[in-house]
Amino acid sequence: MTEAVMTSTGADPTVAGPVIEVRDLRMRYGAKEVLDGIGFTAHPGEVIALLGPNGAGKTTTIEILEGFRRRSAGHVRVLGSDPERGDERWRARLGVVLQSWRDHGKWQVRELLEHIGGHYAPFATDRIPRPWPVGELLAAVGLTGAARTRVSRLSGGQRRRLDVAIGIVGRPELLFLDEPTVGFDPAARREFHDLIHELTDMADTTVLLTTHDLDEAEKLADRILILTGGRIIASGSADELSRQVAGETEIRWTRDGQRFVHATADATAYVHQLFRQHGTAIGDLEVRRSSLEDTYMKLVHEAEVTR
Ligand SMILES: Nc1ncnc2c1ncn2[C@@H]1O[C@H](COP(=O)(O)OP(=O)(O)OP(=O)(O)O)[C@@H](O)[C@H]1O
Numbered sequence: 001m002t003e004a005v006m007t008s009t010g011a012d013p014t015v016a017g018p019v020i021e022v023r024d025l026r027m028r029y030g031a032k033e034v035l036d037g038i039g040f041t042a043h044p045g046e047v048i049a050l051l052g053p054n055g056a057g058k059t060t061t062i063e064i065l066e067g068f069r070r071r072s073a074g075h076v077r078v079l080g081s082d083p084e085r086g087d088e089r090w091r092a093r094l095g096v097v098l099q100s101w102r103d104h105g106k107w108q109v110r111e112l113l114e115h116i117g118g119h120y121a122p123f124a125t126d127r128i129p130r131p132w133p134v135g136e137l138l139a140a141v142g143l144t145g146a147a148r149t150r151v152s153r154l155s156g157g158q159r160r161r162l163d164v165a166i167g168i169v170g171r172p173e174l175l176f177l178d179e180p181t182v183g184f185d186p187a188a189r190r191e192f193h194d195l196i197h198e199l200t201d202m203a204d205t206t207v208l209l210t211t212h213d214l215d216e217a218e219k220l221a222d223r224i225l226i227l228t229g230g231r232i233i234a235s236g237s238a239d240e241l242s243r244q245v246a247g248e249t250e251i252r253w254t255r256d257g258q259r260f261v262h263a264t265a266d267a268t269a270y271v272h273q274l275f276r277q278h279g280t281a282i283g284d285l286e287v288r289r290s291s292l293e294d295t296y297m298k299l300v301h302e303a304e305v306t307r
Pocket residue numbers: 029034052053054055056057058059060061
Protein backbone atom coordinates (compact mmCIF):
# COMPACT_ATOMS: atom_id res chain seq x y z
CA MET A 1 0.00 0.00 0.00
CA THR A 2 1.33 3.42 -0.96
CA GLU A 3 1.37 5.90 1.90
CA ALA A 4 -0.21 9.32 1.44
CA VAL A 5 2.37 11.80 0.15
CA MET A 6 2.14 15.41 1.34
CA THR A 7 4.61 18.18 0.68
CA SER A 8 4.92 21.27 2.82
CA THR A 9 3.71 23.52 -0.06
CA GLY A 10 0.10 22.42 0.31
CA ALA A 11 0.15 20.07 -2.67
CA ASP A 12 -2.46 17.34 -2.56
CA PRO A 13 -1.79 14.04 -0.94
CA THR A 14 -2.18 11.22 -3.39
CA VAL A 15 -3.60 7.94 -2.32
CA ALA A 16 -3.13 5.05 -4.67
CA GLY A 17 -5.93 2.53 -4.41
CA PRO A 18 -8.98 2.48 -2.23
CA VAL A 19 -10.00 5.10 0.35
CA ILE A 20 -10.72 2.36 2.89
CA GLU A 21 -9.14 -1.06 2.86
CA VAL A 22 -10.05 -3.58 5.57
CA ARG A 23 -8.91 -7.21 5.68
CA ASP A 24 -9.59 -9.78 8.38
CA LEU A 25 -10.40 -7.13 10.99
CA ARG A 26 -10.88 -8.58 14.46
CA MET A 27 -11.90 -6.98 17.69
CA ARG A 28 -12.43 -8.45 21.10
CA TYR A 29 -13.49 -6.84 24.33
CA GLY A 30 -12.05 -9.17 27.00
CA ALA A 31 -13.17 -12.65 26.01
CA LYS A 32 -15.95 -11.34 23.79
CA GLU A 33 -15.28 -11.42 20.03
CA VAL A 34 -17.13 -8.48 18.51
CA LEU A 35 -15.60 -8.39 15.01
CA ASP A 36 -14.75 -11.78 13.59
CA GLY A 37 -12.65 -11.15 10.49
CA ILE A 38 -14.43 -8.51 8.44
CA GLY A 39 -13.16 -7.19 5.11
CA PHE A 40 -14.24 -4.56 2.57
CA THR A 41 -12.90 -1.73 0.45
CA ALA A 42 -14.30 1.69 -0.41
CA HIS A 43 -13.33 3.67 -3.51
CA PRO A 44 -13.35 7.46 -4.02
CA GLY A 45 -16.88 8.86 -4.20
CA GLU A 46 -18.51 5.64 -3.02
CA VAL A 47 -21.25 5.67 -0.38
CA ILE A 48 -21.27 2.56 1.80
CA ALA A 49 -23.93 1.81 4.38
CA LEU A 50 -23.26 -0.52 7.30
CA LEU A 51 -26.50 -2.16 8.35
CA GLY A 52 -26.98 -4.57 11.20
CA PRO A 53 -28.93 -5.29 14.35
CA ASN A 54 -28.09 -3.61 17.67
CA GLY A 55 -24.73 -4.81 18.94
CA ALA A 56 -23.58 -6.10 15.52
CA GLY A 57 -20.32 -4.13 15.69
CA LYS A 58 -21.06 -1.15 13.41
CA THR A 59 -19.91 1.59 15.78
CA THR A 60 -16.85 -0.45 16.76
CA THR A 61 -15.91 -0.78 13.06
CA ILE A 62 -16.35 2.94 12.42
CA GLU A 63 -14.38 3.89 15.53
CA ILE A 64 -11.48 1.67 14.47
CA LEU A 65 -11.45 3.29 11.02
CA GLU A 66 -11.58 6.76 12.58
CA GLY A 67 -8.58 5.90 14.74
CA PHE A 68 -10.56 6.24 17.98
CA ARG A 69 -10.25 2.57 18.91
CA ARG A 70 -7.37 0.07 18.62
CA ARG A 71 -8.17 -3.12 16.77
CA SER A 72 -7.19 -6.54 18.11
CA ALA A 73 -5.94 -7.77 14.71
CA GLY A 74 -6.22 -7.30 10.96
CA HIS A 75 -5.15 -4.95 8.18
CA VAL A 76 -6.74 -1.50 8.05
CA ARG A 77 -5.79 1.42 5.79
CA VAL A 78 -7.78 4.66 5.61
CA LEU A 79 -6.67 7.28 3.05
CA GLY A 80 -3.48 5.31 2.72
CA SER A 81 -2.56 5.27 6.42
CA ASP A 82 -3.05 2.99 9.38
CA PRO A 83 -5.61 4.85 11.57
CA GLU A 84 -3.65 3.91 14.69
CA ARG A 85 -0.78 6.02 13.35
CA GLY A 86 -2.81 8.77 11.67
CA ASP A 87 -1.35 12.25 12.30
CA GLU A 88 -3.13 15.63 12.35
CA ARG A 89 -2.81 16.06 8.61
CA TRP A 90 -4.46 12.69 8.03
CA ARG A 91 -7.19 13.49 10.54
CA ALA A 92 -7.92 16.81 8.80
CA ARG A 93 -8.95 14.84 5.70
CA LEU A 94 -11.66 12.98 7.62
CA GLY A 95 -15.07 14.20 8.68
CA VAL A 96 -16.92 12.61 11.56
CA VAL A 97 -20.57 13.15 12.40
CA LEU A 98 -21.14 11.78 15.86
CA GLN A 99 -24.45 11.03 17.51
CA SER A 100 -24.98 14.59 18.75
CA TRP A 101 -22.97 17.72 19.45
CA ARG A 102 -23.94 18.86 22.94
CA ASP A 103 -21.07 21.13 23.96
CA HIS A 104 -20.67 24.84 23.40
CA GLY A 105 -24.34 25.63 24.12
CA LYS A 106 -23.55 29.31 24.56
CA TRP A 107 -21.87 29.69 21.17
CA GLN A 108 -23.72 31.01 18.17
CA VAL A 109 -23.91 28.62 15.23
CA ARG A 110 -21.81 30.78 12.88
CA GLU A 111 -19.22 31.50 15.59
CA LEU A 112 -18.82 27.80 16.40
CA LEU A 113 -18.40 26.80 12.75
CA GLU A 114 -15.87 29.59 12.17
CA HIS A 115 -13.94 28.48 15.22
CA ILE A 116 -13.87 24.79 14.28
CA GLY A 117 -13.28 25.59 10.60
CA GLY A 118 -10.19 27.60 11.57
CA HIS A 119 -8.44 24.40 12.65
CA TYR A 120 -8.60 23.12 9.07
CA ALA A 121 -7.06 26.18 7.40
CA PRO A 122 -3.43 24.91 7.67
CA PHE A 123 -4.51 21.75 5.86
CA ALA A 124 -5.86 23.42 2.71
CA THR A 125 -4.40 22.01 -0.50
CA ASP A 126 -4.29 23.15 -4.14
CA ARG A 127 -7.32 21.00 -4.88
CA ILE A 128 -9.23 21.32 -1.60
CA PRO A 129 -9.62 24.80 -0.07
CA ARG A 130 -10.20 24.38 3.66
CA PRO A 131 -12.30 25.25 5.58
CA TRP A 132 -15.61 25.46 3.76
CA PRO A 133 -16.67 29.17 3.88
CA VAL A 134 -19.22 29.35 6.68
CA GLY A 135 -21.88 31.29 4.72
CA GLU A 136 -21.90 28.63 1.98
CA LEU A 137 -21.84 25.82 4.50
CA LEU A 138 -24.81 27.25 6.44
CA ALA A 139 -26.78 27.47 3.20
CA ALA A 140 -25.81 23.90 2.25
CA VAL A 141 -27.11 22.45 5.53
CA GLY A 142 -30.15 24.77 5.73
CA LEU A 143 -29.03 26.76 8.77
CA THR A 144 -28.68 30.25 7.27
CA GLY A 145 -31.61 31.53 9.32
CA ALA A 146 -30.10 30.13 12.52
CA ALA A 147 -26.58 31.58 12.01
CA ARG A 148 -26.88 33.85 15.06
CA THR A 149 -28.79 31.38 17.23
CA ARG A 150 -27.11 29.91 20.29
CA VAL A 151 -26.49 26.18 20.03
CA SER A 152 -28.56 25.54 23.20
CA ARG A 153 -31.60 27.15 21.52
CA LEU A 154 -31.60 25.02 18.38
CA SER A 155 -34.38 22.49 17.75
CA GLY A 156 -33.41 18.81 17.61
CA GLY A 157 -33.42 18.81 13.80
CA GLN A 158 -31.36 22.01 13.61
CA ARG A 159 -28.85 20.59 16.07
CA ARG A 160 -28.45 17.53 13.88
CA ARG A 161 -27.83 19.78 10.86
CA LEU A 162 -25.19 21.52 12.92
CA ASP A 163 -23.62 18.11 13.68
CA VAL A 164 -23.44 17.52 9.94
CA ALA A 165 -22.00 21.01 9.32
CA ILE A 166 -19.30 20.36 11.93
CA GLY A 167 -18.52 17.05 10.21
CA ILE A 168 -18.03 18.64 6.79
CA VAL A 169 -16.60 22.10 7.60
CA GLY A 170 -13.11 20.80 6.77
CA ARG A 171 -14.26 19.49 3.34
CA PRO A 172 -13.43 15.89 4.21
CA GLU A 173 -12.35 13.39 1.58
CA LEU A 174 -13.91 10.66 3.72
CA LEU A 175 -16.98 11.27 5.84
CA PHE A 176 -18.18 8.98 8.63
CA LEU A 177 -21.84 9.29 9.57
CA ASP A 178 -23.15 7.37 12.56
CA GLU A 179 -26.96 7.21 12.28
CA PRO A 180 -27.08 10.64 10.65
CA THR A 181 -30.82 11.35 10.40
CA VAL A 182 -32.11 10.17 13.77
CA GLY A 183 -34.62 12.82 14.87
CA PHE A 184 -35.05 14.40 11.42
CA ASP A 185 -38.52 15.11 10.08
CA PRO A 186 -39.19 13.79 6.53
CA ALA A 187 -38.37 17.13 4.86
CA ALA A 188 -35.10 17.48 6.78
CA ARG A 189 -34.21 13.87 5.92
CA ARG A 190 -34.78 14.49 2.21
CA GLU A 191 -32.66 17.67 2.31
CA PHE A 192 -29.93 15.77 4.10
CA HIS A 193 -29.98 13.04 1.44
CA ASP A 194 -29.70 15.70 -1.28
CA LEU A 195 -26.73 17.21 0.55
CA ILE A 196 -24.96 13.84 0.69
CA HIS A 197 -25.61 13.32 -3.04
CA GLU A 198 -24.08 16.74 -3.72
CA LEU A 199 -21.04 15.96 -1.62
CA THR A 200 -20.43 12.69 -3.38
CA ASP A 201 -21.21 13.96 -6.90
CA MET A 202 -19.40 17.29 -6.79
CA ALA A 203 -16.60 16.81 -4.29
CA ASP A 204 -16.10 13.06 -4.77
CA THR A 205 -16.39 12.57 -1.01
CA THR A 206 -16.41 8.95 0.11
CA VAL A 207 -19.02 8.23 2.77
CA LEU A 208 -19.34 5.41 5.29
CA LEU A 209 -22.57 5.54 7.23
CA THR A 210 -24.39 3.41 9.75
CA THR A 211 -28.14 3.48 9.81
CA HIS A 212 -31.14 1.51 10.98
CA ASP A 213 -33.22 3.20 8.31
CA LEU A 214 -33.34 0.79 5.38
CA ASP A 215 -34.97 3.35 3.15
CA GLU A 216 -32.05 5.68 3.83
CA ALA A 217 -29.53 2.94 3.02
CA GLU A 218 -31.33 2.20 -0.24
CA LYS A 219 -31.50 5.89 -1.24
CA LEU A 220 -27.94 6.83 -0.36
CA ALA A 221 -25.70 3.82 -0.62
CA ASP A 222 -23.95 2.45 -3.68
CA ARG A 223 -23.20 -0.59 -1.58
CA ILE A 224 -24.76 -2.00 1.56
CA LEU A 225 -22.81 -4.21 3.96
CA ILE A 226 -24.90 -6.29 6.32
CA LEU A 227 -23.06 -6.94 9.56
CA THR A 228 -24.27 -9.40 12.13
CA GLY A 229 -22.49 -11.34 14.84
CA GLY A 230 -19.22 -9.59 13.92
CA ARG A 231 -19.26 -10.78 10.28
CA ILE A 232 -20.30 -9.26 6.99
CA ILE A 233 -22.95 -11.70 5.82
CA ALA A 234 -23.91 -9.91 2.61
CA SER A 235 -22.69 -7.03 0.46
CA GLY A 236 -24.12 -5.37 -2.63
CA SER A 237 -26.61 -2.79 -3.90
CA ALA A 238 -30.19 -3.11 -2.61
CA ASP A 239 -31.08 -4.86 -5.91
CA GLU A 240 -28.16 -7.27 -5.75
CA LEU A 241 -29.03 -8.17 -2.17
CA SER A 242 -32.66 -8.87 -2.99
CA ARG A 243 -31.54 -11.17 -5.83
CA GLN A 244 -29.54 -13.17 -3.28
CA VAL A 245 -32.75 -14.07 -1.46
CA ALA A 246 -34.52 -16.81 -3.37
CA GLY A 247 -38.28 -16.87 -4.06
CA GLU A 248 -38.64 -13.23 -3.26
CA THR A 249 -41.11 -11.91 -5.83
CA GLU A 250 -44.76 -11.81 -4.91
CA ILE A 251 -47.40 -11.70 -7.67
CA ARG A 252 -50.97 -10.63 -6.97
CA TRP A 253 -53.89 -10.56 -9.36
CA THR A 254 -57.67 -10.96 -9.53
CA ARG A 255 -59.70 -13.27 -11.77
CA ASP A 256 -63.48 -13.65 -11.80
CA GLY A 257 -63.74 -11.45 -8.69
CA GLN A 258 -61.29 -13.62 -6.73
CA ARG A 259 -57.89 -12.50 -5.39
CA PHE A 260 -54.75 -14.59 -5.88
CA VAL A 261 -51.20 -14.36 -4.47
CA HIS A 262 -48.19 -16.40 -5.59
CA ALA A 263 -44.49 -16.15 -4.63
CA THR A 264 -41.92 -17.15 -7.26
CA ALA A 265 -38.23 -16.81 -8.11
CA ASP A 266 -39.02 -16.19 -11.80
CA ALA A 267 -41.76 -13.59 -11.97
CA THR A 268 -41.49 -13.00 -15.72
CA ALA A 269 -42.05 -16.65 -16.62
CA TYR A 270 -44.92 -16.92 -14.19
CA VAL A 271 -46.71 -13.82 -15.55
CA HIS A 272 -46.28 -15.09 -19.16
CA GLN A 273 -47.87 -18.35 -18.20
CA LEU A 274 -50.67 -16.60 -16.31
CA PHE A 275 -51.63 -14.56 -19.37
CA ARG A 276 -51.32 -17.55 -21.71
CA GLN A 277 -53.73 -19.43 -19.51
CA HIS A 278 -56.27 -16.73 -18.61
CA GLY A 279 -55.61 -13.80 -20.97
CA THR A 280 -57.81 -10.77 -20.39
CA ALA A 281 -59.54 -12.39 -17.41
CA ILE A 282 -56.52 -11.28 -15.33
CA GLY A 283 -56.98 -7.95 -13.52
CA ASP A 284 -55.20 -5.78 -10.91
CA LEU A 285 -51.83 -7.40 -11.58
CA GLU A 286 -49.07 -6.45 -9.12
CA VAL A 287 -45.51 -7.77 -9.13
CA ARG A 288 -43.82 -6.94 -5.87
CA ARG A 289 -40.08 -7.49 -5.55
CA SER A 290 -39.03 -8.00 -1.93
CA SER A 291 -38.18 -4.75 -0.20
CA LEU A 292 -34.74 -4.16 1.30
CA GLU A 293 -36.41 -4.70 4.66
CA ASP A 294 -37.67 -8.20 3.69
CA THR A 295 -34.23 -9.06 2.30
CA TYR A 296 -32.43 -7.72 5.35
CA MET A 297 -34.69 -9.59 7.78
CA LYS A 298 -34.23 -12.85 5.86
CA LEU A 299 -30.44 -12.56 5.59
CA VAL A 300 -29.99 -11.66 9.26
CA HIS A 301 -32.37 -14.43 10.34
CA GLU A 302 -30.55 -17.04 8.19
CA ALA A 303 -27.17 -15.92 9.59
CA GLU A 304 -28.44 -16.14 13.15
CA VAL A 305 -29.92 -19.64 12.83
CA THR A 306 -26.79 -21.04 11.17
CA ARG A 307 -24.43 -19.52 13.74
N1 LIG B 1 -16.02 -0.60 25.37
C1 LIG B 1 -16.65 -1.76 25.29
N2 LIG B 1 -16.39 -2.76 26.16
C2 LIG B 1 -17.00 -3.96 26.08
N3 LIG B 1 -17.91 -4.27 25.14
C3 LIG B 1 -18.23 -3.32 24.24
C4 LIG B 1 -17.62 -2.03 24.27
N4 LIG B 1 -18.13 -1.30 23.24
C5 LIG B 1 -19.01 -2.10 22.61
N5 LIG B 1 -19.08 -3.31 23.21
C6 LIG B 1 -19.89 -4.46 22.79
O1 LIG B 1 -19.53 -4.77 21.44
C7 LIG B 1 -20.67 -5.17 20.69
C8 LIG B 1 -20.77 -4.31 19.44
O2 LIG B 1 -21.10 -2.98 19.81
P1 LIG B 1 -21.28 -1.80 18.76
O3 LIG B 1 -21.62 -0.57 19.54
O4 LIG B 1 -20.11 -1.75 17.86
O5 LIG B 1 -22.56 -2.31 17.95
P2 LIG B 1 -23.52 -1.52 16.95
O6 LIG B 1 -23.70 -2.42 15.78
O7 LIG B 1 -22.97 -0.17 16.69
O8 LIG B 1 -24.85 -1.42 17.79
P3 LIG B 1 -26.06 -0.31 17.76
O9 LIG B 1 -26.83 -0.55 16.50
O10 LIG B 1 -26.85 -0.68 18.96
O11 LIG B 1 -25.44 1.05 17.83
C9 LIG B 1 -21.86 -5.06 21.62
O12 LIG B 1 -22.14 -6.33 22.13
C10 LIG B 1 -21.38 -4.14 22.71
O13 LIG B 1 -22.02 -4.44 23.94
